[in-house]
Amino acid sequence: MREVAVIGVGMNRWGELWEKSHRTIWTEAALEAIADAGVDRVDAMYVGCMSGGLFVGQEHLGAMLADQLGMGPIPGTRVESACASGGLAFRQACLAVASGAHDIVLATGVEKMTDVDGGAATYALSTAADQEYECYHGITFPGLYAMMARDHMHRHGTTRQQLAAVAVKNHAHGVLNPLAQFPMKVTAEQVMESVMVADPLRILDCSPITDGAAAAVVVPLDMARQLSKQPPVRVAASAHATDALALHDRADLSWLASTAKAAELAYKQAGVGPKDLSFCEVHDCFTIAEIMVIEALGLAERGKGGAAAASGLTALGGKIPVNPSGGLKSKGHPVGATGVAQIRETVLQLRGACGQRQVKNASRGLTQNMGGTGASTVVHILERA
Amino acid sequence: MIGSARYWREIPQRYRYEAAKCAKCGRVAFPPRLVCAGCRGREFTPVKLAQTGVVETFTVIHVAPTGFGDETPYAVGIVKLDDGVRVTAQITDCETGKLAIGDRVKLEFRRLQQDGESGIICYGYKFVPAIG
Numbered sequence A: 001m002r003e004v005a006v007i008g009v010g011m012n013r014w015g016e017l018w019e020k021s022h023r024t025i026w027t028e029a030a031l032e033a034i035a036d037a038g039v040d041r042v043d044a045m046y047v048g049c050m051s052g053g054l055f056v057g058q059e060h061l062g063a064m065l066a067d068q069l070g071m072g073p074i075p076g077t078r079v080e081s082a083c084a085s086g087g088l089a090f091r092q093a094c095l096a097v098a099s100g101a102h103d104i105v106l107a108t109g110v111e112k113m114t115d116v117d118g119g120a121a122t123y124a125l126s127t128a129a130d131q132e133y134e135c136y137h138g139i140t141f142p143g144l145y146a147m148m149a150r151d152h153m154h155r156h157g158t159t160r161q162q163l164a165a166v167a168v169k170n171h172a173h174g175v176l177n178p179l180a181q182f183p184m185k186v187t188a189e190q191v192m193e194s195v196m197v198a199d200p201l202r203i204l205d206c207s208p209i210t211d212g213a214a215a216a217v218v219v220p221l222d223m224a225r226q227l228s229k230q231p232p233v234r235v236a237a238s239a240h241a242t243d244a245l246a247l248h249d250r251a252d253l254s255w256l257a258s259t260a261k262a263a264e265l266a267y268k269q270a271g272v273g274p275k276d277l278s279f280c281e282v283h284d285c286f287t288i289a290e291i292m293v294i295e296a297l298g299l300a301e302r303g304k305g306g307a308a309a310a311s312g313l314t315a316l317g318g319k320i321p322v323n324p325s326g327g328l329k330s331k332g333h334p335v336g337a338t339g340v341a342q343i344r345e346t347v348l349q350l351r352g353a354c355g356q357r358q359v360k361n362a363s364r365g366l367t368q369n370m371g372g373t374g375a376s377t378v379v380h381i382l383e384r385a
Numbered sequence B: 001m002i003g004s005a006r007y008w009r010e011i012p013q014r015y016r017y018e019a020a021k022c023a024k025c026g027r028v029a030f031p032p033r034l035v036c037a038g039c040r041g042r043e044f045t046p047v048k049l050a051q052t053g054v055v056e057t058f059t060v061i062h063v064a065p066t067g068f069g070d071e072t073p074y075a076v077g078i079v080k081l082d083d084g085v086r087v088t089a090q091i092t093d094c095e096t097g098k099l100a101i102g103d104r105v106k107l108e109f110r111r112l113q114q115d116g117e118s119g120i121i122c123y124g125y126k127f128v129p130a131i132g
């Protein structure tokens, strides 16, 4: 297998982009990544998208977006793994380069979520859970994470205040990100008094509905310097693991076994441990998710993620900054794009190009992108080459 | 939203709680599967779910999906039945503010969703408080 590097990244401003179509937001991000890398061709492309069908009535995205890109009849593959679709698209691009099948591969993610109303968006997202044995009973995604939160609170003593601390931190980071959908500060009181969605989770515990796209150019490490002027970022690990689809089939309702497994595989591939990371970009689709994720990644002890989040450990300037981009919470969560946007943030951090939100001396970053209630997780570790 | 064949296929589970017990390791699959998630066994014997259990976690839904909007706020929980099987379902006939982890509940047959686009009235199980 060949070593793999990222030489270009792209992303547009995220938000409710009524004036822009699915294909337009995707093409903007793709062209930016290609220009950033400075390459004049792409040999293959992967598109992470959870549900073009339910959000905009469009499938066959591999062909449609290759057509939009205008780089000839290249193979375009759409990858789906719910909210982990983007991370998985990046992984497929890495595998395609590592295997020798292609040299210059475009990894992308996109979701256009605001063409449908809230009820239809909620339904589209719920298709990541078990339709017949979870959703049939009237449970929603916030509801499933709320049940995980209540279990975590009951079992480990996690508090409402600690959940709020995740939102406060990620919004404070998002203020420093010019592309974030909600770059405004929130206080713990605002979080804890916001509208109830699924008890104990309130609206400010939830990531938003977002239109957006992101892209990255992946090449063999030994060709990176000849193809691009950008400092190459090495992909030190790429790992993927799954778990039971339905939350009720998991042994421990508030332990993310797929994340723990993917992290274990990734640490082994990279030959590093959690203490060797400069920062992480993780899947904070809900405040409780970030608490469970930092435990599964080994950044905090099992059951102590809430206390760790409230202690400042994971804030910019803390020992291990988590979500310097603002995370899904503040940056936005166009589900298929999220995993690729995490890669973009990590590459820019490793180039030292993040301005006010720059992590000091960033040399190695981890991304964690999760689908459903954690039935799939994709983890990558990136390093300065 | 739910077509008639798709609805009909799940009736043995939703109306009659039919599950499958692995002949090799004894794990109960609900709904039945072709491969045991515990031991990869392929032989099962039909069993009926235990109909009482304990609330392991729950939420109260305030923002409902399509088909449930008239019922908010309503509780949904994960219940560990007395045979060890975990099931997700609504918990009804109780004050949602007084629900607690550890409460004993039992399964009852109820109407679940308003008529979908295909006109099917969706029935199935909900949990209600069990005395004692």
Ligand SMILES: [Zn+2]
Residues within 6 Å of the ligand: B022, B023, B024, B025, B026, B027, B036, B037, B038, B039, B040, B041
């Ligand atoms: Zn078995």
